[in-house]
Amino acid sequence: MKKRCMWCSGSELYMAYHDQEWGVPLHDDKKLFEFLILEGFQAGLSWSTILNKREAFRQAFDGFDAVKIANYQVDKVEELMLNAGIIRNRLKINAAIKNAQAFLKIQKEQGSFDSYIWQFTNGRTILNTFTSDKDIPATTELSDAMSKQMKKDGFSFVGSTICYAFMQATGMVNDHVVSCYRYAECASLSEE
Numbered sequence: 741m742k743k744r745c746m747w748c749s750g751s752e753l754y755m756a757y758h759d760q761e762w763g764v765p766l767h768d769d770k771k772l773f774e775f776l777i778l779e780g781f782q783a784g785l786s787w788s789t790i791l792n793k794r795e796a797f798r799q800a801f802d803g804f805d806a807v808k809i810a811n812y813q814v815d816k817v818e819e820l821m822l823n824a825g826i827i828r829n830r831l832k833i834n835a836a837i838k839n840a841q842a843f844l845k846i847q848k849e850q851g852s853f854d855s856y857i858w859q860f861t862n863g864r865t866i867l868n869t870f871t872s873d874k875d876i877p878a879t880t881e882l883s884d885a886m887s888k889q890m891k892k893d894g895f896s897f898v899g900s901t902i903c904y905a906f907m908q909a910t911g912m913v914n915d916h917v918v919s920c921y922r923y924a925e926c927a928s929l930s931e932e
Contacts, residue, residue, distance in 0.1 A: 742921045746873045753791050763926040765865050765911035769853045772910060773843055774804040777836050779906045780897035781827045787905075789827075796825030801836065806847075809840035835897040842894035858912065860886045865930030866913045876915050879904050 748758035766772055778797065782790045790797075800823050802808040820826065820833050846856045860882060870876050883904035890898040907913045911930060916923040 743919050744922070745917050745920045751788060754788050757787075757791055759922065762909055763911050763914050763916050763922060765926075765930050766909075767854045767858070769847065770804060770806075772853055772857060773806050773840075774798075775906055775909050776839060776843070776895075776898075777801065777804060777809075779902050779909065780835050780839065781829070781832050782905070783832070783897055783899070783902055785827065793826055796823070800826050806840040806843050809837055810844055812837045812840075832897060839895050839897070842890075846893065857886075857910075860889075861907075861912050865911055865926075867927055867930065868913060868915050870915060870917050871919065873917060876917075877904070883907060 744755070744758060748754050748762075766775070778790050778794065781797070798804060800820055817830070817833055817837075821828050821830060843853055846853050850856045866882075868876075879900040883900045886903045886907070887898050887900040890903065904913075908915045911926060914923065914926045914930060916926055
């Protein structure tokens with residue numbers, strides 16, 4: 741039986757996310773934007789809640805098309821507030837719109853969101869060597885700096901904890917515990 745990080749036990753969906761996505765270095769702007777939106781909605785909730793609603797989010801938010809989301813108006817916000825398939829939080833919905841606008845501005849100014857976001861780790865995955873899930877921090881000095889800069893650049897719902905979770909999800913840091921079979925796999929992916 742494969743040894744995994746303790747946090748992913750409990751559901752097939754959570755395990756699949758751990759095994760296939762979490763910690764994999766991600767450089768596709770559209771997927772990075774999806775994670776940015778989902779992490780914002782996750783604030784104060786469990787990630788499993790978000791995973792269970794991910795497809796509903798994808799449908800409700802036009803496949804995470806930043807151009808479409810950036811242009812949402814009040815009627816679309818009201819439609820989203822009635823959608824039981826997603827997290828119906830007006831602040832988070834408005835933050836998603838604001839973040840789409842900031843995302844597009846960054847793309848225009850820097851060529852890609854990928855180059856902007858990965859600058860915080862100098863374009864490389866930080867390989868941590870945690871032996872227990874309990875050792876993994878919720879924030880770091882780097883996530884503090886990333887949060888501060890992102891807020892300055894017009895993003896919202898990007899506190900340090902959300903930024904660190906985003907870094908973990910997108911492989912900017914490898915926080916699989918070293919005994920997890922995915923640790924070495926994600927470490928080798930970060931070298932490509």
